[in-house]
Amino acid sequence: MSEEKKVVLKHKSVLDGNVTETVHKTVKDNFGGKIPYSVWNLTKSKQLMTLVGDNKTGRTTDKGETLSELNPDTVIRCLKIWSEKGDKVFDPFLNRGSTSILSAYMERIGYANDIVPRYIKEVELQKAKLLEEGYKWAENIHLNCGDARDIVNIIRNIFGIDRVDYIITSPPFWDVEKYISVDGQMSDMGDYDKFMEDYAKIIELYYEILKPDKFVTYIVNDFRRNKQYYWFSGDTINCFLKAGFVIHDIVISVVRTPHISGIGDAIYKRKTTLKYHEYVLTFRKVS
Ligand SMILES: C[S@@+](CC[C@H](N)C(=O)[O-])C[C@H]1O[C@@H](n2cnc3c(N)ncnc32)[C@H](O)[C@@H]1O
Numbered sequence: 695m696s697e698e699k700k701v702v703l704k705h706k707s708v709l710d711g712n713v714t715e716t717v718h719k720t721v722k723d724n725f726g727g728k729i730p731y732s733v734w735n736l737t738k739s740k741q742l743m744t745l746v747g748d749n750k751t752g753r754t755t756d757k758g759e760t761l762s763e764l765n766p767d768t769v770i771r772c773l774k775i776w777s778e779k780g781d782k783v784f785d786p787f788l789n790r791g792s793t794s795i796l797s798a799y800m801e802r803i804g805y806a807n808d809i810v811p812r813y814i815k816e817v818e819l820q821k822a823k824l825l826e827e828g829y830k831w832a833e834n835i836h837l838n839c840g841d842a843r844d845i846v847n848i849i850r851n852i853f854g855i856d857r858v859d860y861i862i863t864s865p866p867f868w869d870v871e872k873y874i875s876v877d878g879q880m881s882d883m884g885d886y887d888k889f890m891e892d893y894a895k896i897i898e899l900y901y902e903i904l905k906p907d908k909f910v911t912y913i914v915n916d917f918r919r920n921k922q923y924y925w926f927s928g929d930t931i932n933c934f935l936k937a938g939f940v941i942h943d944i945v946i947s948v949v950r951t952p953h954i955s956g957i958g959d960a961i962y963k964r965k966t967t968l969k970y971h972e973y974v975l976t977f978r979k980v981s
Contacts, residue, residue: 730775734768734974735948742766745799746792747820762789762871764864764913768947768974769796772862776909776976777802781859784849784903786842786896789873791817791835793862795824798834802860805853807838807845810874814839841878842896849903857905864913865893867926886924894933901937906981909942910934915949915972927973939977946971 746766769792777783777797785793785806794804794817808814814837824832838852849855866873866880868889873881883889900910912934916926931941949972961968 730771732944733946733948734771736765736767736771738765739767742770742796745824746790746795747816747823748790748792762792762864764790764792765947765949766792766796768913769793769862770800772911772913772974772976773797773800773802773860776862776911777860782855782857783860783862784858785863786845786861787863787865788817788837789813789864791820791837794835794837795820795832797862798831799829801831803834803836805836805838805849805855805858807840807842807848809839809841809878809880810876811839812874842880843878843892843899845896845899846902857903859905859908861900861904861910862913863911865930867914867917868924870917890929890933893930894936897930897933897939898937901939901979904979906979909976909978910939911974911976913947913972913974915969917969918966927975930975934975934977938980940980941975942978943974943976945974945976947974 743766748763748766773783773796777800779801781802783793783797783802783804785804788794788806788808790813791806794806797804806817817835817837821832821835821837836853838848840848840852849858868886869881869883871881873879875882880889880892883892904910912930914927914930916928917924934941948970950970
């Protein structure tokens with residue numbers, strides 16, 4: 695079982711061609727030689743970054759607006775584990791659009807929504823670029839600009855579907871990242887408890903739009919504010935449990951914190967560690 699051997703794998707590349715690669719593999723599996731252990735340390739592959747239009751630098755657009763930095767390799771792994779080909783996959787908080795673009799790439803149908811028209815426009819442009827380059831699967835990216843608090847209407851009346859097979863997102867973490875201000879922008883809600891009320895209501899709505907025995911994945915992190923630790927992952931878990939979901943899986947995913955020289959001493963004084971991980975929380979709707 696543990697003996698390492700060389701195996702030749704054939705898989706589809708992002709260029710829609712079949713590529714062959716030789717990898718070291720210890721156990722037979724369906725994940726390209728990579729067993730999905732519960733701690734993930736995935737580097738961002740350049741090809742996937744290009745596919746989701748993430749070839750800009752760092753965390754902002756050229757206009758200085760924040761764009762999320764969801765690791766596309768994490769999304770691909772989630773899609774492989776918790777969804778199937780042909781599934782309808784939904785992200786209520788689109789931002790850069792990684793989840794819907796990669797869902798379509800992985801032969802699922804990607805549906806996504808965001809409150810900010812500019813983010814929708816950017817992903818529409820990326821979709822048009824992919825189609826122009828001959829990536830036909832990009833037709834399976836469907837977008838809507840709206841408020842996630844209205845997702846039942848969005849799914850039923852705008853996308854015209856009854857229920858989805860998988861929900862995957864990295865939601866707004868209160869105001870930790872600032873997005874473009876528009877009416878309904880949840881990162882503008884000043885009060886954490888008020889934010890959590892609406893955050894919980896949206897999670898309750900998932901019960902209506904998800905098929906039974908299917909999964910929701912939330913990629914989240916905890917954070918500190920004014921010396922207070924916000925257990926955002928725990929609060930998220932509680933929202934899902936209250937809404938009737940069960941915990942299906944919890945993964946720790948390494949997020950490379952940029953090296954900040956001289957921070958070591960400060961950290962020892964503060965007696966806190968530097969965040970180097972996030973949580974991939976997966977819940978199941980019981981039938
Ligand atoms: C962390 S980002 C999402 C990351 C995204 N899932 C990805 O694939 O990169 C959070 C997004 O939530 C959006 N948002 C905030 N309030 C919203 C609301 N009421 N309805 C829909 N989207 C909202 C923000 O505009 C922002 O783009």
